[in-house]
Amino acid sequence: MISNLHIGFDARHLTSKVLRGMDRYTVGLVSELVNQGVQVTLFHRACEPLNLAHIKNLRCNIVGLKDYSGLHWEQIVLPLALLKGKFDLFHAPAERGVPLFAPCPVVFTIHSVTGNSYYNLVQSGLLPGCVSDYLGYDFNPSSYSFWNHLFRLQLFRANYIITPSDFCRSEVIRFLNVHSSRVITTHLAAHQQFEKPARPENERDTLLKSLGIKKPYLLYVGGYEPHKNVAGLLETFAIVKKTRSDLMLVIAGSKFIPKSLKQKALALNLNANDVLFLVDVTDELTDLYDSAELFVTLSWRETFCLPALEAMKRGVPVIGSQWGAFSEVAGDAGQVINPNDYTGAANTILQMLKPEKRMFLSDLAYQQAQKFNWKKTGKETLNIYKILRGKCRQ
Structure with a gap:
């Protein structure tokens, strides 16, 4: 425990309808x-109240500050x-x-340098x-x-x-030219x-039926943005279906479903019985993990991949890209694939669906997930705070 330490947080993003990565981190x-x-x-803007569902159990002070604009709030009022x-x-x-012009030390968390990273992947010829x-x-990056x-x-x-992974840390140092001594990794953890x-399985089955989900199914949880490569996941699933016609693909995204993805599914002869697109799933997400055969993402690169950790926390085997931080999070419990090789990804899925393989990886996944917890992350973050407070008192 550390007494008399008072920390202010920028909480403006906690106005969102559902919790995504940065929200869950905060x-x-x-x-x-x-x-x-x-x-x-x-702290938040008085004109933009926080979502009470996100903060109701946090036991902290909530302060709304009046302003003339977001920049005025950030650089003058705050x-x-x-x-x-x-x-x-x-x-x-x-x-x-x-x-x-903050009157106190500042800690800044960067979750991803997405633009720089994809610029590099394209320039290097990987994409x-x-x-x-x-x-x-x-x-x-030069504009x-x-x-x-x-x-x-x-x-x-x-x-x-602060960065959520060593992979992200390396990109911040490399692409943003920040000295390594100023960048520290503290891993994320799964929400409570x-x-x-x-x-009970019968209760989960009732929920799945209400959502239009039939078992067995593969699960993807994440964004619908282009760099998440959901289109590539659809192509991969179309290959898998040639061998496992009984499978369904459930895609739980956020905000809205791009029309292009629905068109892509139809072009691959995947109908509503094959692929289900969901938006802003919250409380039901745990049940979706618990009944899934596998968690699969073909996102080109992730700087943590929190949904994979959530899946592993529920004992679900995971598959993800060989680029980025997926392997850092999943360890030996995850199967890495080349996100450019849809046939190879499909073969990996089919291998992992074998009962003995799936059972073995399920146990590994749960064990790996135990390495990530908020107590550890909180302690590591608190150590950073202590260093800064100590420097201020010198």
Whole structure:
């Protein structure tokens, strides 16, 4: 326990309808910090209330600050609030929000340098085409914009930068030219909902039926953005179906279902009985993992892949890209594939569906998942806070 440590957090992103990666990171970390005796205040814009469902059990202070714009809130209103409240430290956990004139030390969490990473993959020839094919927009690291410049200034202002994986840490150091001594990895962990015991199978089956899911099925959880390569997953599944016609593919994405993906499925002769697209699944997600045969993602590269960890927490074998942090998270419990090789990925899926193989990997997956927990992440983050507080008192 550490007494009298008061930390402010930028919590503006917790207005979302459902928790995604950065949201789950913030909620999980704050909850554990409070458990370890830290006083936490979540700051947000007064005109954008936080989603009460996300913060109701956090036992921390919630402060809405009035402003004229998001930039005014971040760079003028927030630092004044930190000064007035005599905060020991400020943490920007969601890739934005570093007040350049903060009156206290600042920790900045960067979850991914997606644009830089895909620019490099295309330039190196690992991915064909152009960057916009994968991001949905053009990206060039040498181009100038006000927001890119502001981000660079925030990088410079932060005392320490936290990343969710060693892979992400290496990319931040390499692509953003940040000195390695300022970048520290603290791994993510699964949300507490994935700690609960599985519901009886008959209750899960009732839920699955209401959603239009038939067993056995493969499961993908994540975004629908182009770089998640859901189109490639559909192509892979079409190959798998030639051998396992009984299988269904359940895709649990967020925000909205791109029309192009539905068209892709139809072009592959995959109908509504073969593929189910879902949006913003929340409480039901645990049941979806518990009844799945495998978790599969063909996302080109992930800087953590939290859904894979969630699946492993439920004892579900996982398959993911050989690029990125998937293997760092999954360890020997995960099967890596070349996300460019759909036939190879399909063969890996078919091998893992064999009962003896699946049972073996299920046990490994659960054991691997136990290595990631919020208590450990909270302790590692708290150590960073202590270092900064110690420097301020010298």
